[in-house]
Each structure stands twice: as C-alpha cells, then as structure tokens.
Amino acid sequence: VRINFTTIIQETGYINGYIAVLHDITEQQLTENERREFVANVSHELRTPLTSMRSYIEALEEGACKDSNIAPNFLSVTRNETDRMIRLVNDLLQLSNMDRKDEVLNREIIDFNLFISQIIERFEMSYKEVDFVKDLANDSIFVEIDPDKMTQVFDNIISNAIKYSQKEQKRVEFHVKQNVFFNRMTISIKDNGLGIPKGKVDKIFDRFYRVDKARTRQMGGTGLGLAISKDIVEAHDGKIWATSCEGHGTTIYVTLPCELLEAGEWDAN
Numbered sequence: 256v257r258i259n260f261t262t263i264i265q266e267t268g269y270i271n272g273y274i275a276v277l278h279d280i281t282e283q284q285l286t287e288n289e290r291r292e293f294v295a296n297v298s299h300e301l302r303t304p305l306t307s308m309r310s311y312i313e314a315l316e317e318g319a320c321k322d323s324n325i326a327p328n329f330l331s332v333t334r335n336e337t338d339r340m341i342r343l344v345n346d347l348l349q350l351s352n353m354d355r356k357d358e359v360l361n362r363e364i365i366d367f368n369l370f371i372s373q374i375i376e377r378f379e380m381s382y383k384e385v386d387f388v389k390d391l392a393n394d395s396i397f398v399e400i401d402p403d404k405m406t407q408v409f410d411n412i413i414s415n416a417i418k419y420s421q422k423e424q425k426r427v428e429f430h431v432k433q434n435v436f437f438n439r440m441t442i443s444i445k446d447n448g449l450g451i452p453k454g455k456v457d458k459i460f461d462r463f464y465r466v467d468k469a470r471t472r473q474m475g476g477t478g479l480g481l482a483i484s485k486d487i488v489e490a491h492d493g494k495i496w497a498t499s500c501e502g503h504g505t506t507i508y509v510t511l512p513c514e515l516l517e518a519g520e521w522d523a524n
C-alpha cells in the first residue's frame with residue numbers, strides 16, 4: 256500500500272486537516288515485480304558459474320591443459336560449476352511445476368515417527384561426527400504425505416542444520432509432538448550452528464535468499480532449497496517457519512495435519 260498525505264491549509268494559515276489517500280498496489284503489480292526479480296535472480300545465478308567456467312576453460316586453452324599440476328584442478332572446478340548449474344535448473348523446474356500445480360502429491364498414510372527415524376538414521380550413517388538427539392512421540396502419528404517430497408523437505412532442513420555450523424560438536428535435535436485437539440503434529444529441528452541475524456529469519460524461505468551469498472555458493476547451495484520445502488509443506492496443508500539466535504543456532508518448525516486412526520485401520524505395508 257502506498258500512502259499519500261495532503262495537508263488542508265486555510266488562507267489564514269491554519270491547518271484544517273489532512274487527507275490520506277491509500278493506494279492499493281494490486282496483487283497483479285506485486286506478482287509482476289516478483290516475476291521480474293525472479294528472472295533477474297535466475298540470470299545472475301546462471302551467469303556466475305558460466306563466467307567462472309569460461310575463465311577456467313580459457314586458461315586451459317591457453318596452455319594450462321598441458322600442466323599436469325593445475326589442469327585436473329581447473330577441470331574439477333568446471334565440473335563442480337556444471338553440477339551446481341544442473342542442481343539449479345532442476346530446482347527451478349521443480350519450483351515452476353509446483354507453481355503451476357503440475358506436481359502431484361502421491362500421498363500415502365505413513366507413521367511419521369518411523370518415517371523421520373529412517374531419515375535421521377541415514378544422516379547418522381553419513382555424519383558420524385554430528386550428535387543427533389531424538390525426542391520422538393511415544394505413540395504412532397499417522398500423516399497422509401508424499402514420502403518422496405517430504406523426504407526432500409527434511410533432507411534439506413537437516414543438511415542445512417549441519418552445513419550452517421562451525422561448532423566443534425555439532426548437534427541436531429528432533430522433537431515431535433502431536434496435538435490431538437487440532438489434529439496436527441509438529442516437528443522441530445534444532446541446530447547449534449551459526450544462527451541467522453535478527454530480522455532475516457523469515458527471509459530464508461524466499462527464493463534465492465542466502466544470509467551469506469558468497470559462502471553458500473561456495474558450498475554448492477542454490478538458495479532454493481527452503482523455498483521448495485515451503486511449497487511442498489504448504490501443498491500438504493502444513494506450515495513451515497523458523498526461529499533463530501545468531502551465533503547460537505536455528506530451529507525449523509514444520510506442522511502437518513495428521514490422521515486419527517483406530518487400531519487395525521492402518522496397513523503396515
């Protein structure tokens with residue numbers, strides 16, 4: 256909303272009053288601005304790896320390819336940049352499918368405790384140095400979700416929790432709670448990492464937003480992971496949000512509707 260103020264002044268100089276006109280910037284205009292910004296971001300994100308690849312390829316052409324000390328290194332940089340561009344384009348395609356609601360959810364009724372335990376186990380195998388703390392619900396919680404898409408959400412949240420941390424002893428805590436009254440469940444994933452500056456926390460779900468652009472690019476991030484996660488969670492009628500304390504850590508919350516099933520109603524297959 257844009258606000259214009261006009262002061263009504265009498266000939267004598269007395270102020271009679273003020274007129275405030277509220278301009279409603281239509282949704283269409285906002286979407287148009289968002290679209291422009293998005294295209295600009297995509298172009299920038301693609302240009303960066305392409306420019307860097309071109310310099311490496313030029314150097315190789317100019318003779319670096321004959322130097323067995325530096326050629327493999329230059330090739331591996333170009334390879335990494337190519338991989339990142341492929342990730343970026345795949346993420347963009349997924350976002351665009353979600354936007355057009357083309358991406359269908361293949362929902363299954365799943366015991367959430369079992370589902371999240373399997374994901375955590377996978378991370379425990381790959382990150383032996385991280386301390387994973389599980390405070391899962393005692394009873395089964397049934398959710399009707401697309402397991403592949405929700406796995407993508409939690410993979411992204413957990414890898415961020417590990418990635419954005421410089422602590423010697425990295426810790427990721429999982430708390431799962433069911434609110435039977437509202438037929439919803441909440442999972443929180445808490446890390447003891449870098450945290451996010453105040454006022455920036457909600458932005459992390461925006462497309463291409465990164466707290467530290469250069470650093471995350473180096474780590475191979477596309478800046479789209481949480482935007483995709485948000486789309487997926489919302490397509491499941493869920494919500495995702497974060498709280499954070501800079502220097503201490505971040506907590507990501509996901510709530511999902513859950514099913515109240517009677518014993519025997521669930522087929523374990």
Ligand code: ADP
Nearest residue numbers: 415416419459465466476477478479480481505
């Ligand atoms: P990417 O990790 O590819 O940059 P994401 O969409 O997954 O993209 O995350 C966006 C940004 O949010 C990250 O670049 C990072 O700055 C911030 N962020 C996400 N998760 C965390 C976390 N657990 N701790 C600190 N910062 C985070």
